[in-house]
Amino acid sequence: MQKTAFSAKTLFLTSALALLAGLGLSSVSAQPADLSESRRAELGRELFYAPLLSSDGAVSCASCHQQVRAFTDGRRLSLGAFGREGVRNAPSLVNVAARTRLFWHGGSPSLELQALGPLSDPNEHDFRPEQTVQALRDDPYFVRRFREVFGAEPSLITLTQALAAFERTIVSYNSPFDRYSAGDASAMTESAVRGMDIFYGKAECFHCHVGRHFSDNRSHNNAFLLFNPDIGVAQLTDAEEDVGKFITPTLRNVALTAPYMHAGQVPTLEAVIDHYSEGGQPNPNADPLIRPLDLSEAEQADLLAFLHALTDETVATNPAWGPPPPRMETP
């Protein structure tokens, strides 16, 4: 298990270095001036749903980031190529452009760099960078599409640029909470309004789930486990105080993204609320903000109603983020 994790990490770092080197070169090479972000996003959408970017030809980005679940997969741990189970829960991609620290451990500062992680992870797409590029170059349709959009054959750099461009289009600010915040007093139920007061008051959830995106983009140990074999941020820092810390996830559309936490270890929102109300487990690195809240049943129900009010129903149905139309093959 550790060996697999190590090799995945090594592969990711190698790929990342390759990409960074490539980006450095690209900055001195002439880029066509007419490359629009929307054309990149269109191509990125096709690539997002393309299973050819995996070693078994069956796994696409959309396998773990399903639109109907706000771009998560409903599984505790995601399944990759050949049915191999990963080690973490698939995070939502909604409003992912706003995030500055990607992956549960926050190890990637950009969507372009992040895309290399799952592509090369043996438990996800399981494709080495050169295999990924070759698969695209072997496909006449994608060769044509990359030429149309980037004026060049597929490459690792343009692949990640296209994927990132599509992911940046997945934006959602149309929940009952948003409408309520904009002045529509009828947008949220009375219970949800009471829950909002608890969220920003007694429960103080806002310390970590802050701002428009309901995340501080920082890492915390949320005392969910007495002991957590996944060391989280400490994978990058090796610091004792970072063991078991993970980046705060957004709460937008959280009612669609069960199960919860980095390892999907909490099946329901009710269980999440109950955990925080109880004050968590005595993990040595538990965030000091986590303390017993002693929420009553009614308060827990109201808090749950507020969390449901963060769901933008159009996220699951917007055709712009669904599977692309059938390929228009070159005659």
Place this chain on the structure above:
Amino acid sequence: MKRTLSLLLALLPAAAAHEVVSYGTVSAEFHTDAGEGLRTGDDTLVGYRLTVAGKVIAPEACRCQLLLYPGKPSARVMPHVIELSPGFDDPQAAEGWVKVEAPGTYTLVLAGKPAHPGAFDPFRIEHVLNTKENTP
């Protein structure tokens, strides 16, 4: 006078040396049946008695967890979770059995929350134990 006092202290039974560790208004008096240490390779009874603002509270007044870590507590290590029951000799205490195989230093962690909200603040108390030779 000083020498007499030292002699008296040295002759006091081990039980009188139970260590008391405090966190806010909560204090825990730890004891082990191995003279404030842990026997290697054999079961050792460890326990505690809680006081809040100087007043002893019953074990059921606290939702407590007693954990044993090898060395210092670390999030990298799964602690031994000690199964607690009311003290055999002292019903106001809680106690449980642990067995360690390797000699060295261990840390007991007592983490607690009040059974009734507001009775006291949540606390986390640590108590270091060393192993002792298991002599028959």
